Amino acid sequence: MTPLINDCFIRALLRQPVERTPVWMMRQAGRYLPEYRRVREQAGSFMNLCTTPELACEVTLQPLARFPLDAAILFSDILTIPDAMGLGLEFAEGEGPRFRNPIRNASDVRRLRVLDPESDLRYVMDTVRLVRDRLGGRAPLIGFSGSPWTLATYMVEGGSSREFRKIKGLMYQEPQLLHALLSTLAEAVALYLSAKIAAGVDAIMVFDTWGGVLSPDQYERFSLAYAKRALDRIGRNAHGKRIPAILFTKGGGQWLEAMAESGYDALGLDWTTDIGKARELVGHKVALQGNLDPQALYAPRDALRTEVAQILARYGRGTGHVFNLGHGVAPDVDPEQVRTMIEAVHEFSPAFHGAG
Amino acid sequence: MTPLINDCFIRALLRQPVERTPVWMMRQAGRYLPEYRRVREQAGSFMNLCTTPELACEVTLQPLARFPLDAAILFSDILTIPDAMGLGLEFAEGEGPRFRNPIRNASDVRRLRVLDPESDLRYVMDTVRLVRDRLGGRAPLIGFSGSPWTLATYMVEGGSSREFRKIKGLMYQEPQLLHALLSTLAEAVALYLSAKIAAGVDAIMVFDTWGGVLSPDQYERFSLAYAKRALDRIGRNAHGKRIPAILFTKGGGQWLEAMAESGYDALGLDWTTDIGKARELVGHKVALQGNLDPQALYAPRDALRTEVAQILARYGRGTGHVFNLGHGVAPDVDPEQVRTMIEAVHEFSPAFHGAG
Numbered sequence: 001m002t003p004l005i006n007d008c009f010i011r012a013l014l015r016q017p018v019e020r021t022p023v024w025m026m027r028q029a030g031r032y033l034p035e036y037r038r039v040r041e042q043a044g045s046f047m048n049l050c051t052t053p054e055l056a057c058e059v060t061l062q063p064l065a066r067f068p069l070d071a072a073i074l075f076s077d078i079l080t081i082p083d084a085m086g087l088g089l090e091f092a093e094g095e096g097p098r099f100r101n102p103i104r105n106a107s108d109v110r111r112l113r114v115l116d117p118e119s120d121l122r123y124v125m126d127t128v129r130l131v132r133d134r135l136g137g138r139a140p141l142i143g144f145s146g147s148p149w150t151l152a153t154y155m156v157e158g159g160s161s162r163e164f165r166k167i168k169g170l171m172y173q174e175p176q177l178l179h180a181l182l183s184t185l186a187e188a189v190a191l192y193l194s195a196k197i198a199a200g201v202d203a204i205m206v207f208d209t210w211g212g213v214l215s216p217d218q219y220e221r222f223s224l225a226y227a228k229r230a231l232d233r234i235g236r237n238a239h240g241k242r243i244p245a246i247l248f249t250k251g252g253g254q255w256l257e258a259m260a261e262s263g264y265d266a267l268g269l270d271w272t273t274d275i276g277k278a279r280e281l282v283g284h285k286v287a288l289q290g291n292l293d294p295q296a297l298y299a300p301r302d303a304l305r306t307e308v309a310q311i312l313a314r315y316g317r318g319t320g321h322v323f324n325l326g327h328g329v330a331p332d333v334d335p336e337q338v339r340t341m342i343e344a345v346h347e348f349s350p351a352f353h354g355a356g
Numbered sequence: 357m358t359p360l361i362n363d364c365f366i367r368a369l370l371r372q373p374v375e376r377t378p379v380w381m382m383r384q385a386g387r388y389l390p391e392y393r394r395v396r397e398q399a400g401s402f403m404n405l406c407t408t409p410e411l412a413c414e415v416t417l418q419p420l421a422r423f424p425l426d427a428a429i430l431f432s433d434i435l436t437i438p439d440a441m442g443l444g445l446e447f448a449e450g451e452g453p454r455f456r457n458p459i460r461n462a463s464d465v466r467r468l469r470v471l472d473p474e475s476d477l478r479y480v481m482d483t484v485r486l487v488r489d490r491l492g493g494r495a496p497l498i499g500f501s502g503s504p505w506t507l508a509t510y511m512v513e514g515g516s517s518r519e520f521r522k523i524k525g526l527m528y529q530e531p532q533l534l535h536a537l538l539s540t541l542a543e544a545v546a547l548y549l550s551a552k553i554a555a556g557v558d559a560i561m562v563f564d565t566w567g568g569v570l571s572p573d574q575y576e577r578f579s580l581a582y583a584k585r586a587l588d589r590i591g592r593n594a595h596g597k598r599i600p601a602i603l604f605t606k607g608g609g610q611w612l613e614a615m616a617e618s619g620y621d622a623l624g625l626d627w628t629t630d631i632g633k634a635r636e637l638v639g640h641k642v643a644l645q646g647n648l649d650p651q652a653l654y655a656p657r658d659a660l661r662t663e664v665a666q667i668l669a670r671y672g673r674g675t676g677h678v679f680n681l682g683h684g685v686a687p688d689v690d691p692e693q694v695r696t697m698i699e700a701v702h703e704f705s706p707a708f709h710g711a712g
Binding site: 163164165169172214215217218251253271272273293300303304310326330332 | 521569571572574609628652656660686688
């Protein structure tokens with residue numbers, strides 16, 4: 001493997017000293033970039049873009065060609081796993097994802113295919129290898145997965161949801177069936193992320209997008225327990241290096257103490273949490289990633305710079321902070337605003353590191 | 357005024373001793389009740405139901421006729437205030453609320469009518485008087501309002517929103533204009549709730565449904581500050597009694613300490629907060645209302661009873677707890693499940709009070 005030329009993202013995740021705070025952005029490879037929209041159009045469909053390694057590689061690298069980012073994140077979708085397990089993913093234009101065969105009962109759970117990532121999701125692994133070659137160590141590559149709980153919400157609801165009535169109904173009426181589904185998914189997530197590590201990613205991240213709709217007790221039993229179980233089954237020393245792992249539960253700000261005990265190296269924070277208070281609470285155990293309000297990218301230049309400076313100041317001195325948004329960048333954001341954000345991190349953050 | 361026969365809800369809010377934990381339910385007058393659906397059909401439209409005191413009174417009292425609830429809540433809608441201020445509220449069937457004249461600029465804010473509740477919202481005040489007469493002191497009556505911030509989100513977005521791009525854009529680009537709008541709304545909320553107190557409600561509640569989409573700093577400046585300002589302008593000793601006030605910020609579990617300093621007597625909690633931890637944090641200053649997961653009403657009877665017992669046990673011994681859901685009851689819930697919940701509160705809660 002090519003050694004990393006810029007590894008400050010990895011060092012910050014492992015809470016080793018850095019010269020400045022690393023920065024990347026959730027959904028940095030995405031619709032706000034005109035060059036992304038061109039490739040997306042060329043691909044014809046979103047799924048075609050995900051499943052064509054040459055195109056997925058191209059959009060993964062686009063934000064790094066434009067901005068001095070400290071990490072690349074593999075362009076993909078969290079629903080590739082349930083698709084490969086037999087649920088039949090469809091993206092209707094403007095409607096979000098739908099599954100042809102959602103989970104309705106115990107036999108649906110038993111019928112789920114055991115994931116063999118190198119054959120079932122070969123296109124993902126090929127994209128990892130292609131991106132690694134083209135990156136040449138310029139930046140670390142992040143491989144990600146949905147959390148077992150978050151994948152289960154889509155698989156049971158049949159697509160996106162606002163109320164989560166079906167999966168909450170299942171939780172209250174047939175908790176053992178939900179546990180069986182989550183066990184299967186924890187195994188699939190572990191196999192998937194292990195395959196990505198073997199193919200060459202430098203860090204892994206688990207997106208628990210819907211953990212925040214749970215009560216504290218439900219969160220620990222149905223979301224965190226399975227995110228932890230997946231992690232426990234992943235060998236994280238690869239190619240002579242430690243592969244750091246990040247857990248991001250949107251809406252999880254009240255459960256950071258439990259999350260910090262789960263074995264993940266870093267926690268992602270959405271913008272509703274005070275990153276300074278979060279550090280006081282858990283910063284001696286884990287690194288923190290976040291947490292600018294994504295809508296601050298609509299602010300005038302000076303106000304945006306102030307918001308960046310405030311996040312850095314709230315985190316304070318020392319390593320363990322990866323600058324990011326608290327959620328994905330919106331499609332209508334001006335890319336020059338992203339540049340302003342990154343430059344502000346470069347300008348303001350060295351004062352919080354080193355002898356300064 | 358008729359003295360209250362059952363005032364345990366009021367005593368719990370004021371943290372005075374009670375014999376058992378009082379219980380009511382957000383949206384208890386609503387679509388899950390067949391008798392509500394009949395009156396709603398008779399009314400022809402949702403707005404007609406809100407604006408006809410005889411019908412609004414009838415649906416307010418329906419849940420109390422069916423269940424032994426400890427409070428009535430006036431049937432109304434939070435968007436009556438902006439409607440009365442000139443925004444032109446419309447409910448398109450199955451689409452949620454829309455305003456014909458949303459707030460776009462400074463002249464829209466200046467054009468807002470100063471609210472005169474007894475004339476502009478006479479139908480609300482008439483409903484309060486009618487309900488008070490018919491209740492005859494059997495239970496206290498709650499009058500509510502949206503928080504200034506929550507009202508502003510609808511007024512700027514023009515209706516419901518998932519992303520809040522317009523109001524967040526306004527916040528970052530023209531914060532002074534948003535502050536002007538919020539000042540006007542704080543005044544309107546104060547006038548509205550003061551008029552309800554004069555008409556005879558026994559407690560007031562402010563619904564800050566969308567406070568949880570803000571960052572901690574934004575929450576304090578744009579939501580809490582104006583909820584507090586409204587409260588400060590309301591005389592809360594009426595008819596020889598103290599009128600308690602409840603503040604409910606959905607998604608506000610991370611900001612309870614700030615909320616507890618705002619002058620409200622009680623805080624509403626959604627189901628993502630551990631009510632035991634919340635009590636440790638703020639229970640010496642305020643009462644707490646909540647916080648069963650509304651979807652626990654889909655659970656089998658025994659599981660539902662266990663969930664109720666767990667909430668009571670987490671809060672623990674002593675007064676200061678009003679049992680409620682963490683959000684409104686869903687339209688497809690079986691009313692018998694609501695009965696099970698209430699009976700479980702009656703059965704389990706006395707052990708947490710008195711000498712027991």
